[in-house]
Structures are given as C-alpha cells and as structure tokens.
Amino acid sequence: MSDLAERAAGLLGSTVAETRPFAGGSLSSVEFLRLDDGREMLAKSGPSPRAEARMLQAIRAAGVPAPEVFAADGVVLAIERLPDDGGLSLAWADLGRIVRTLHEKTGEAYGWEDDYAFGKLAITNTFSDDWPRFYAENRLLAAARGTGADVERRVEALCGRLGDLLPRRPRPSLLHGDLWSGNVLASNGRISGLIDPACYYGDGEIDIAMLGLFARPTTAFFDAYGPLSAGHRERAPVYALWPALVHLNLFGAGYRGMVEGYLAEAGF
Known part of the structure; x- marks a missing residue:
C-alpha cells in the first residue's frame, strides 16, 4: 500500500x-x-x-x-474522480461555454495568491497591474532560462517588444493556466471537469492559445466562447510560446521546433 x-x-x-x-x-x-x-x-x-x-x-x-x-x-x-470517456471531440461547444464562464470571473490584478511550479520550473505569481510585464518576467523569461542561448536571446528580444504586442490592461480573467486537452475531462458529449489547474488572473486568450497546443478547437468551441478581441490571431503565438517553453525546459529538445515555430510566427 x-x-x-x-x-x-x-x-x-x-x-x-x-x-x-x-x-x-x-x-x-x-x-x-x-x-x-x-x-x-x-x-x-x-x-x-x-x-x-x-x-x-x-x-x-x-x-x-x-x-x-x-x-x-x-x-x-x-x-473526486470524475467520469471521462475521452470524448472531447463531441464536447467542444460545451467546453467553449465553460471556458467563457471561467473567464467571466475576474480579479483586480494579474497573478495569484500562491506561487506554483511545474516540476522543477517555478511559477511566480506576484500580483501586478502591468500585464505585458507580468507575462514577460513571470512566464516567458522564467521558462526560457536554461533552454539555450539562441532561444533565450530571441525570447528576450520578444519580451522587449511585449508592450507593443499585448494589451497593457486586458480584463484579468480567472485562468485555468494549464488548459491543454489532457486536462479536460468529457463524458457523454459534455465536459465533466477541468483538472490539474495552475490558476492565476490574466488575459483569457492565453488559455485558448494553450488549448490549441496539442488539439484543434473546432468552430463550435469558438462560437460558444464568443468573439475574441481584434488582433487575437497575432497574439496567439506569443501566448502559445509560454507552454511550449515549459515543455522545452522540462522535457527537452523534442520541443525546440515548437518553440522556434512560435517565435518565428511572432516575428522573432
């Protein structure tokens, strides 16, 4: 036992x-x-x-x-153990509605009451009222550290421009924080639960970008979630870059191509 x-x-x-x-x-x-x-x-x-x-x-x-x-x-x-039949493909619309509900809960600043970690990688959540600065310092730069000089240099260059690429004060939505398809349970065409969170308050677009890392949300998801702000397609690779860096940092060179692809999409 x-x-x-x-x-x-x-x-x-x-x-x-x-x-x-x-x-x-x-x-x-x-x-x-x-x-x-x-x-x-x-x-x-x-x-x-x-x-x-x-x-x-x-x-x-x-x-x-x-x-x-x-x-x-x-x-x-x-x-609690929740039911899961692996049927996310039948539940994208329900997931869109659920993620919208999650993001409608807001905080007063960006961050969270607790720091957290993914394995050896510390996640600092000290509250800030400047979203690009929070995302640069507490997410991108922290995850890039130790991934190699070329990636670190390109991420630093990107972070130097984040004030031009991201909104300074987006709505501080409650985020799941690790919203990839494996952390979404579905049963009988409905979402039974979100698991393994790494919550904080931030721009809701980052959850959506992360969801697209290993899955392809359908039109039904986006219709149920509702309209995204203008420029979301340009911001998507910037937001997907953080979980890609986490994977490179924790699991090695097999994720370098993913990181470099998002950097290239973002213009770096």
Missing part, C-alpha cells in the same frame, strides 16, 4: 480498502483510492497540494465543473 493512499485516508479519518495506480500527468503521481467506509477518490501528489486545492475550489466557485476537494495537506490532494 502506498504512502500517498495511506496519507489521504488518514486525512479523511479512515483506512484504505483498495488502491491502484491511476493514469496521471508526467509531473505527479495519481492513485485510485477506496476507503473502508466506501468512499472513492483520487489521491494525487504535486508541487503544492494545498495551492492546487484552492485553485480547484476557485474554478468550482466560478460555476465551472472541476473535482470536489475532499482533503489536502503539504503532500497529498484527495479529490
């Missing part, structure tokens, strides 16, 4: 009846857990389980489906 399962059960005042590995992300461990009192859930490790719990609760409070949080401490997060 794993320490993760036992710790989750202890937080909930019970003991483990059954546990087994569950498909999770590349940066955390996930286990299915059934307690002696019959409750079932997922037990998940991560960089900051308490911070992730607050993010999931914020998403749910915005009226967006996400797993219920049962317990969290500094080591484990115990959450």
